[in-house]
Amino acid sequence: MTRHALKFILLVLATGLLAPAAANAELKVVATLSDLGWIAERVGGDDAEVTTLCPGHQDPHYLPAKPSLTRKLKKADLLVYNGLELEVGWLPQLIKCARNRNVKAGACGELDCSHAVRHVLDVPTGQVDRSQGDIHPHGNPHYLLDPRLGVAVARLMADRMAELDPDAAERYHRRADDFAAEIKARLPVWAEKMRAATSCPLIVYHQHWEYLLTWLGLDNIASIEHRPGINPSPQHVEEVIELGRRQACIYILAASWDNRKIADRAAERMDAPLAILPGAVGAVEEATGYIEMFDVICERLSEASIDGVRPQEGLTR
Amino acid sequence: MRTCFIVLICTAGLLAPVAATASGTLTGASNAMNPALSVNGLFVAETSNDRDDAEVNGARLQEAELHMTAVVDPFWTANAIFSVAPREDDASSFDIIMEEGNVEATSLPWGIGLKLGKFFLPFGKHAPLHTHQYAFVESPLGVASFVGAGLTETGAELAYALPLPWYSDLILYAMNADTEIWDQDDRDPMFGARLSNLWDVSDDATLELGGSYMRGPGSAAWHGFAGDFRVSGVDLTYKWISSSSSHGPALNLTAEALFPDPEAYDGSPLGWYVMGQYRFHHNWWLGLTHGRADTDETGAPTAWNGIGETWESKLNFTFAPSEFSGLRVEVSQYDDRLGDADDLRFSVQWNFTIGSHPAHSY
Numbered sequence: 001m002t003r004h005a006l007k008f009i010l011l012v013l014a015t016g017l018l019a020p021a022a023a024n025a026e027l028k029v030v031a032t033l034s035d036l037g038w039i040a041e042r043v044g045g046d047d048a049e050v051t052t053l054c055p056g057h058q059d060p061h062y063l064p065a066k067p068s069l070t071r072k073l074k075k076a077d078l079l080v081y082n083g084l085e086l087e088v089g090w091l092p093q094l095i096k097c098a099r100n101r102n103v104k105a106g107a108c109g110e111l112d113c114s115h116a117v118r119h120v121l122d123v124p125t126g127q128v129d130r131s132q133g134d135i136h137p138h139g140n141p142h143y144l145l146d147p148r149l150g151v152a153v154a155r156l157m158a159d160r161m162a163e164l165d166p167d168a169a170e171r172y173h174r175r176a177d178d179f180a181a182e183i184k185a186r187l188p189v190w191a192e193k194m195r196a197a198t199s200c201p202l203i204v205y206h207q208h209w210e211y212l213l214t215w216l217g218l219d220n221i222a223s224i225e226h227r228p229g230i231n232p233s234p235q236h237v238e239e240v241i242e243l244g245r246r247q248a249c250i251y252i253l254a255a256s257w258d259n260r261k262i263a264d265r266a267a268e269r270m271d272a273p274l275a276i277l278p279g280a281v282g283a284v285e286e287a288t289g290y291i292e293m294f295d296v297i298c299e300r301l302s303e304a305s306i307d308g309v310r311p312q313e314g315l316t317r
Numbered sequence: 318m319r320t321c322f323i324v325l326i327c328t329a330g331l332l333a334p335v336a337a338t339a340s341g342t343l344t345g346a347s348n349a350m351n352p353a354l355s356v357n358g359l360f361v362a363e364t365s366n367d368r369d370d371a372e373v374n375g376a377r378l379q380e381a382e383l384h385m386t387a388v389v390d391p392f393w394t395a396n397a398i399f400s401v402a403p404r405e406d407d408a409s410s411f412d413i414i415m416e417e418g419n420v421e422a423t424s425l426p427w428g429i430g431l432k433l434g435k436f437f438l439p440f441g442k443h444a445p446l447h448t449h450q451y452a453f454v455e456s457p458l459g460v461a462s463f464v465g466a467g468l469t470e471t472g473a474e475l476a477y478a479l480p481l482p483w484y485s486d487l488i489l490y491a492m493n494a495d496t497e498i499w500d501q502d503d504r505d506p507m508f509g510a511r512l513s514n515l516w517d518v519s520d521d522a523t524l525e526l527g528g529s530y531m532r533g534p535g536s537a538a539w540h541g542f543a544g545d546f547r548v549s550g551v552d553l554t555y556k557w558i559s560s561s562s563s564h565g566p567a568l569n570l571t572a573e574a575l576f577p578d579p580e581a582y583d584g585s586p587l588g589w590y591v592m593g594q595y596r597f598h599h600n601w602w603l604g605l606t607h608g609r610a611d612t613d614e615t616g617a618p619t620a621w622n623g624i625g626e627t628w629e630s631k632l633n634f635t636f637a638p639s640e641f642s643g644l645r646v647e648v649s650q651y652d653d654r655l656g657d658a659d660d661l662r663f664s665v666q667w668n669f670t671i672g673s674h675p676a677h678s679y
Binding site for chain 1: 388391394421423425426428429476484486513515520523556558562563564600638639640676677679
């Protein structure tokens with residue numbers, strides 16, 4: 001019995017040791033976020049097998065570092081991640097447990113996609129400490145909410161995929177070019193849709209949308225969450241409500257994973273529409289892809305800005 | 318204009334040495350490669366209706382930890398953890414011990430993990446935890462009574478994820494037998510293994526089943542018998558964390574049982590606990606546990622310093638306004654050693670973490 005058990009264990013171990021050699025030639029890519037996963041699939045096409053760690057409906061700041069996720073990382077040739085410490089609460093733990101030298105810090109198979117961002121927003125100046133909440137010391141990490149930066153990320157991915165898989169280099173670059181062309185063609189459509197929205201200021205729940213607002217030229221006048229990652233105090237929420245009430249036009253933006261109770265209550269007290277936007281691909285049902293996500297965002301922003309106009313003398317809402 | 322230019326030149330001249338110093342090229346002093354550093358402080362204030370000694374009445378530092386972690390070179394990362402805690406016999410003085418000091422290989426092939434140095438043994442679910450990770454103020458009796466509350470040894474650990482359709486991680490270790498549960502005069506090493514398996518029950522829930530075993534030279538002072546001390550354990554953990562909202566509801570349920578087996582003992586000792594934690598609001602957790610330690614005295618009534626059969630029940634509320642601080646209020650009921658009077662305790666515990674502290678494991 002003992003001998004049979006020993007044989008079984010040795011067989012299992014041997015299977016595991018030989019498994020990498022038997023694997024097919026596709027580049028195995030693991031993306032931390034659903035946006036990155038979607039872009040990696042576009043760039044990788046049939047030459048890459050892409051898996052994603054954080055589903056779109058989950059707040060990427062707080063993904064539980066489930067050991068089962070390390071199974072995805074264990075065989076990865078390339079790990080693409082957002083960077084700017086967005087995944088700092090769970091990715092280092094997963095990398096450590098995966099014990100895959102391809103994706104350890106500094107290896108060719110780890111790609112910090114924030115390197116594609118030339119101008120990081122909200123980089124703190126002066127003293128940085130946790131009295132400011134769960135602040136990102138290197139700047140706002142939500143750059144994928146600007147589609148032009150999505151294109152820059154796609155090109156960065158293509159370069160790295162080409163480096164790891166030179167035989168398919170031309171195809172990676174061609175797919176990144178195709179993606180860039182698709183985004184370029186879509187930009188005027190989104191701009192047209194947002195034409196009505198640009199004159200109405202807005203209030204955000206969390207500072208998630210800075211890149212989106214900068215791209216679209218929208219005016220954010222306050223944040224319900226006073227300090228990132230910390231529940232806002234009733235006093236601060238009250239101040240924001242008062243500010244909102246004084247505006248001739250106002251609406252609120254929140255992600256699907258934000259604290260809906262507080263966001264709903266603030267919207268109701270302000271008598272302002274609340275737009276729940278997809279913070280990532282898959283965050284809401286209609287955001288099935290990176291391009292579709294911006295379709296949904298522009299649609300909802302446009303509607304909310306129209307609904308946010310307060311009735312005034314001689315005008316109807 | 319000319320004045321501005323002169324001021325600019327002077328300023329550049331004054332700042333230049335600073336920049337050179339900061340780079341460390343001339344001084345050899347640079348903080349660019351310094352380890353990530355964090356300090357955790359854990360304090361408790363308690364009162365007991367049974368004991369009137371200072372150990373459980375009054376406020377004290379439970380433990381402070383200084384944690385350093387850094388990449389050594391392309392092949393290793395290193396951790397050093399120093400623990401400061403009051404002495405048991407004199408609460409006004411403190412012991413400083415190196416709780417962990419180890420390197421972990423980062424470049425081994427085939428997903429093999431190797432850790433060398435001093436570290437917590439991966440035995441069961443609770444024994445490997447640092448004090449500030451406990452779900453309750455104290456370690457469960459069923460664990461602490463049989464394997465102690467700080468099972469750190471020096472040696473080597475090998476880890477390998479088995480190629481099974483689910484997450485399955487096997488850890489083997491061989492260490493010096495230095496802690497109180499081992500015979501410290503006997504230079505025989507201790508050995509152990511842990512196999513943990515985890516399944517995704519749904520997107521939000523996991524089930525983990527673990528089994529642990531270790532064996533080494535037993536300490537007569539600890540459990541009353543010389544000769545080999547073997548102990549095995551099994552643990553089951555269910556975790557559910559709502560993925561649809563940040564800091565939404567979450568539930569942790571853990572059950573763990575230990576089966577100590579000293580070579581020269583005829584009895585069947587058993588330690589176990591079940592515990593549950595529920596996050597019922599953004600920052601608020603409710604915790605409940607019950608556990609027992611039973612030496613099965615049929616073999617020897619003096620075993621384990623007279624633990625006999627004892628149990629505990631605890632209820633607590635934890636308020637954690639951020640990931641870096643927490644305040645806990647706990648009521649615990651202990652059936653005291655060998656059937657003495659019950660001990661009802663009320664505790665308030667608070668902790669903080671400053672600096673760059675690595676995320677805890679799942």
